[in-house]
Amino acid sequence: MKFTDGYWGMRPGVEALHPAQAYDVESDPSSLTVYAPTRRIEHRGDTLNRPLATIRFTSPMDGVVGVRITHHSGGVERPPRFELPGAGSPPVTTHVADDVAELTSGPLTARIVRGDDWRVDFVADGRALTSSGTKGMGFMTTSDSAHHVVQRLDLGPGDVVYGLGERFGPLVKNGQVVDIWNNDGGTASEQAYKNVPFYLTNAGYGVFVNHPGRVSFEVASEMVSRTQFSVEDQELEYFVIHGPTPKDILDRYTALTGRPARVPAWSYGLWLSTSFTTDYDEATVTSFVEGMAEHRIPLSVFHFDCFWMREFNWCDFEWDPRTFPDPEGMLARLHARGLRTCVWINPYIAQRSALFDQAASKGYLLRRRDGSVWQWDRWQAGMGVVDFTNPEAREWYASHLRRLIDMGVDSFKTDFGERIPTDVVWDDGADPERMHNYYAQLYNSTVAEVLREKRGGADAVVFARSATAGGQQFPVHWGGDCDSTFASMAESLRGGLSLAMSGFGYWSHDIGGFENTPDPAVFKRWVPFGLLSSHSRLHGAGSYRVPWEFDDEAVDVLRRFTTLKLRLMPYLSAVAREAHEQGTPMMRPMALEFPDDPATTYLDRQYMLGDRILVAPVMSAEGDVSYYVPDGTWTSLLDGSKVTGPRWVRETHGFGSAPVLVRPDTVLPLGATDDDPQYDYADGVTLLVHEPADGHDSTLVVPAAEGTGGTTVRVTRSGATVRATTDRDDVPWRLRLGGTDTLVEAEPGTTSLTLSL
Known part of the structure; x- marks a missing residue:
């Protein structure tokens, strides 16, 4: 949200207050608290009729400094808050003098200057990583009387910002306005399904804003040399996370908010879906499975999308008897072929569902302030939303999943979770604005916990669309509803790389695109990208995605890259361990793996799969592709040819090929x-x-x-x-x-x- 009118002025109706000096400082063994009036105090009279900012510095873990900015502290704190499993009480040192006050956690120091001008420096390795200077922190009141807390952190020349969730625009966020607010907006707009109030920079630090609701970021977009973030509240807390490398930042961030979980080995194989609105029954499913076997394409998971349940009944967790009269038998027959199964679910209960009245009467659905069930007709007629803040509702929802698992279901695609209303009352008294994004966390954690429970605590996998900070603990996440075009292929990759820079270890997307039917060229070019992602799924909207629906060459291309991925499992399994233990994503932007090579800073049409394999998806029918090769002699994994960098390369590839290069040494x-x-x-x-x-x-x-x-x-x-x-x-x-x-x-x-x- 922008508050200023150019450099000098304020927008109409905006009143601004900024800390003017570190007037008084208190310290204890674990914190430093600064009392900062919004005008310099020259005499006692200046202490009257003047707001006072309270800024408390703490540390939840080594190398991380927390900053809590408070105007009025008397409000009622309502859930939710982000769970921070890695937060603790690490040893810190504090120092208070006449000219400076400092709190140090490991290699990172917050240094508050007690001079004529307000300034906070975050210092490591003998230099200021970023600073909050004059008017860098403050309280803004807008014309509608809304109160905002604002923080602006300096960006130096060449400093760039990554992260903020799965965003489909440019990988580098400088110049962008980003609102952390989950939306079902597809992959072609500024909206995102997975919004994460965390960013990392190439300057040795990252920032996590500890607010689960709407956070508004102006990334070098209101003031071009600053990253600004604000919340409509009386208080704002954020953490500055030291690196120094981007991998180190992700290591600390995921240690704080939760590591990506391990997922079972079978999930890395090829997933095939019924697709969305296509006609299908067991005969259709069997024909697809047998067709893949006849074409010698290994298949690991079969997914049943929405219409495994009867129309207008989503979700009632009941197989449509008209198309699947023997679900237990069918699942057993699929298992006998060596396949795992996944079924689509969402957190909504349609009015026609037999479960609606039960859920409504027991208080399991979100309610309006007048006590009525919140309903609308978008997606499912008269649908309500399950209230996962109610422990009984959560257990009720889980009980239906257990029944499906007992039938033979191995995984769930947790669709939706973004269209969460704010004009509602939650069972635990949660703040509706904070719950909008956080709902995805409760939804996905409920499903993941059931799967782990039924697997005896072993690794489990969901296929989720929505998420927020900490959502990396419940993988896998896929990129949502993309179009079936080369442009959408590129935007999907940008989204996945952005999510990787936000602490998520695994990511997938619909091979060939979701909306419409891809041209055979689009499908065949998308296949290498899909199979050289952490997880690989064939899925679409109104048409089947089996390769023989396109042409014979599509069958060959899919076979080649599916079998290649399975042979890469010794490598991919080790890469996945890094994701789980260190928070380093399996698919990595080039800048994450090569932070000292300035040529990688803006690259978002290629990536590293682990630290050893470079992948540059071909995004043209003709096969033309350009990509950057870092220093050394790289070897094609597909044909053994050599490419020596650092340099840009232009090539033309057939449909069965793509730049897939192995790093030297x-x-x-x-x-x-x-x-x-x-x-x-x-x-x-x-x-x-x-x-x-x-x-x-x-x-x-x-x-x-x-x-x-x-x-x-x-x-x-x-x-x-x-x-x-x-x-x-x-x-x-x-x-x-x-x-x-x-x-x-x-x-x-x-x-x-x-x-x-």
């Missing part, structure tokens, strides 16, 4: 199985050694199928000899020079191999 484990994501990854593994530097010495763990434990392999290079040793001797394995046919093979019992360059 890489040992890439390639599995022996290409028809299932679950297998013993070490059994028959091929270690692809790409451009090893002389003196190379690396150790990697080839993980077990579910990503825990595994086989340790050490690879070294001395002169022209590459040597690999393993701690497992009961399986065959190979050592191969990447991009060539040069390899050596080890039979069981052999724990060491050498290769001549």
Whole structure:
């Protein structure tokens, strides 16, 4: 929200108050509190009839400084608040002197200048990462009497901002106005399904605004050298998170707000959907499954979209008997083929559903202030919204999911959760404005917890659309309703990379696009992008997405990249472990992996899959693509060709190809199985050694199928000899020079191999 009129003036009706000096400072072993009047105090009379800002500095974890700005503190604090599982009481030091006051947590210091001008510097590594100077903090009252708390943090020359959720515009947010407010707005506008009040910069720090409701960001868009954020409230809390690298920032942020959960190995395989409004029954499903097998395309998950339930009844959690008269038998038959199953759900109860009256009578649905059930006709006629702040409603909803799991359902697609009204009363007295975004957290956590419970605490997966801060704990999330065009393919990738910079470890999208039917060229170009994402799903709106609906070449392209992904499982499983343990996303913007290369700063049409594989999706029918290659000699994983950077490359690719490059000095484990994501990854593994530097010495763990434990392999290079040793001797394995046919093979019992360059 903009408050100023250019640099000098204020917009009509806006009154501004800013801290003028750090008049008084109090400290204790864990905090520093600054009392800052909005006018300099020259004599006692100046203390009268004057607002006082109270700014409290704390630390929830090492390297993170919290700032709470308060005007009037007497309000009633209402839920929700973000849960911060990593928050604690780390050791801090405070220092108060006549000229400065400081709170230090690990490498980060908040330094409050006690001079003639108000200033707070956030200092690390001997420099100010960012600052809040004169008029950088304040209270704004607008013409409608709304009270806002505002913070502006400096941006230096070359500083750029990433994150703020899954946003489909440019990856770099400088120059953008971003409102943190979940909307069902598709992928072609400034709206987003997943809004996260967190951003990170290339300047060594990130910022998390600890407010679950609407937060308005002006990212170098009101004042071009500042990032501004504001809330309509009497209080604002935010955390400055030290890096120094972007990965370090994500590590600290996800440690604070929750790590991305592990997901089961089977979820990395190919998902196939019925699509949305298409006609389907068990015969249709069986024909798709058998067709994939006949075309030798490995399938891991079959998804039933909305019409597995009867129309006008969503959600009643009952299979439509007209099309699925034997759901238990059908699910068992799919399981017998080695498939997992997923069904679509949403958090709404249509009026025609047999569950509506039950939920309404027991207080399980959101109510208006007059006590009536909140209803409307958008999406489902007369639908109400489940109130997940009511523990009984949450358990009631979960009980229906348990029944489906007992039938044989393995996962749920948790659609919607963004259209949450604010003219309602919540069971726990929650603030409706704060609950609008936070609803997604309660919805997805309810479903994820049921799945984990039914799996005995083992890894589970949802396929979710809406989210907010902390939502990374309940993966996987997909990109929503994109169009079936190359432009939409690009905007989807931008959204996924933006979400990655917001702490989310996994991400998916509808291969070929959702709306309309893709041209065969769009579908075939989208396939490599889809299969080289963390999770891969074929889904659409009004048409089937099986490849033979397009052409024979589409079948070949899908087979090639599906089997490639399954052979990459030893690598992907290790990358997923990084996401879970450190918060580093599986799909990474180039700037996250190469923060010291200024050429990567704005790149958003290519990405790194883990730290070793560069992917540049082809977004043209003709196959023309341009992409940037960082320093070193990179090797195509598909044909073994070499590309040396740093430089821009222009190429033309056929439909069965795309730039998929392996980073130099890489040992890439390639599995022996290409028809299932679950297998013993070490059994028959091929270690692809790409451009090893002389003196190379690396150790990697080839993980077990579910990503825990595994086989340790050490690879070294001395002169022209590459040597690999393993701690497992009961399986065959190979050592191969990447991009060539040069390899050596080890039979069981052999724990060491050498290769001549």
